[in-house]
Amino acid sequence: MTGMSEPIGALPAAIAEDRRDLAVRIRRSAEYIAIPLFALAVSVVLFSVFLLAIGKSPVEFFELVERGGFGTAFSLQNTLQRSSPLILTALAVAIPARIGLVMIGGEGALVLGGFAAAAIAIPLVGHVPPFATLFIMAVVGVAVGACWVGIAGALRYYRGVNETISSLLLTYIGIAIMNFFVEGSLRDLSNPNKPSTMPIGDAYMVGKIPGTDVHWGLAVGIVIAIALHLLMTRTTFGFAARVTGGNMRAALAQGLPVGKLMISCTMIAGACAGLAGFFEVAAIQGRANASLVAGYGFTGILVSFLARHNPIAIIVVAIMFGGIVASGGLVQRRMDLPDATVLVLQGLTFVVLLVSETLYGRFKIFQVSGAADRT
């Protein structure tokens, strides 16, 4: 496309090569956008068939999603509020994915990070100024999350334990640890209804972004997504990590510190999820309790896969899914559908999306003749 109309022979070979590279890259990027969009369209069609089969109107469904998620200023802010933890938990999947690990432990790191942040706040509230308290809470949440997922990374490297399964098990263990403390030694006895830790108090909560009803977690999430994108694409660390993800043996042969890279990537992942937990506690709940186990970690897996583990794309996809989650209540009330409808839609999208992986490289239009075949 680009430069093809000019006589290539007249250009120096290097420039011709460059332009050719660009053409290849543009076509391949188009493939990375077109195929997920196609998969999304197929899932929408399949889901519509599903709704028709049970006698509901798919048009009404998607209209309600649009209205409940994006239609008004209020619903849009609700959507953004929900997409902030999704960005962070999706990053917790995307970064290990770049190094070739399928990590699904974001939920556990979110819960434990949030719990640790709430627990460390108990002795600080009332003695330390709010800003310092929040800073300490965030650091503790991030550190705990990083260590928790880091365990799975270390086990993978040192013992060859499958990271997908170990991170899932760690999620369940993490939730049990939180329940143990929340219903035991750290329980706020003045709150008999729902076992929770002591509230951190309104004065200590993370504020809203000025002019909106959305807390700062969204801005922080977006900044971190961009920073991680730069880390993975513009630094030696990111390059080494991607080489390792592409071919572990080649990385080892090159003398790359594969173990360090793996553990760092998993710790970054855990840190993101832990930060999401911190914001859930410090900006929404005000305390740690079972509400932290809201499935953000699991939806984050889907967001990351749909974004093809690209941090910038994650921001967009997370906002889309935040809208679907936010509109759940409206859809449920208006159409008399069970709350699991969103889960069906998510599961269906996820399956179709993974199946669409098989389409890469099959369409002539995305291929440039003579370009090395992607395998």
Place this chain on the structure above:
Amino acid sequence: MSNTPFVIVIFAMLGGALRVSTPFMFVALGECLTEKSGRVNLGLEGTLVLGAMCAYATSFHTGSPWLGVLAAGGAGACLGAIHGYVCKLPRVNDIAIGIAMMLFGTGIAFFFGKAYIQPSAPRLGSIALGDWTGNPQLASALQINSLLLVGIAGAFVMSWAFANTRWGLIVRMTGDSAPSAKAMGVSVDLVRFLATTAGGFLAGVGGAFLSLYYPGSWNQGLSSGQGLMAVALVIFARWDPLRCVVAALLFGAAGAIGPALQSVGITQGYYFFNAAPYILTLFIMIGSSGSKHAMRDAPGELSITK
């Protein structure tokens, strides 16, 4: 026999092992069959939950719990068939598909299951094996369900079939080396498709046990992750159906520690004991993954042990 707390806890754990282990056993046998053919199905949690829902709904509508068991197996086989078909396409990751199928299966089960949370369906009966002991705790611990016996029989059949039948040999060959299977004129994709479908059937039956016997009703928190632990159980059992039975009993006993201790008044650490099967699984994986000895029995084509 005295009624010291220790004896009560031991009996409760024995009862727990016999009662709770059946779903573990079925998912482990299903996963074992699938993995023997060289593929991993991580989505058995979704299969289990969907099986539980279908069993309960069928039992409610037809009045026959055994038809429910069949329906659960059928639903599980459908999910297994989707997994088996999709994974044969190039560049499709069987582990990621497993996670997606787990989400999908659970979603479908919760969606259609909402109507069945309230009504009560006929449940499977139990067989009293312990009445002769004259000890009420032992007698209640030995109340077992016929599905447990079906599972144990299934394990023996599977173990025998792997060793002695043509089909067993074909499954093992496909799992150990796809090129040799191809050279022998065996369709690798077909064998894996059938093994995943049959594995899904077994996991679905395990789900029927959850809703029709113990805990014995349908609700969204019914499964406590038995399907997730299937993969670890099979690693622990080193891909041997008979050892799957032992592993399932062990996991059942570990899961029963919490409630057993609670029954004698020890409530401290209830949540930790609840997490005991997960912790046990993790340690088993740490213990077995690194060693060449434990991995010797693994099918050669398996992606999780490579």
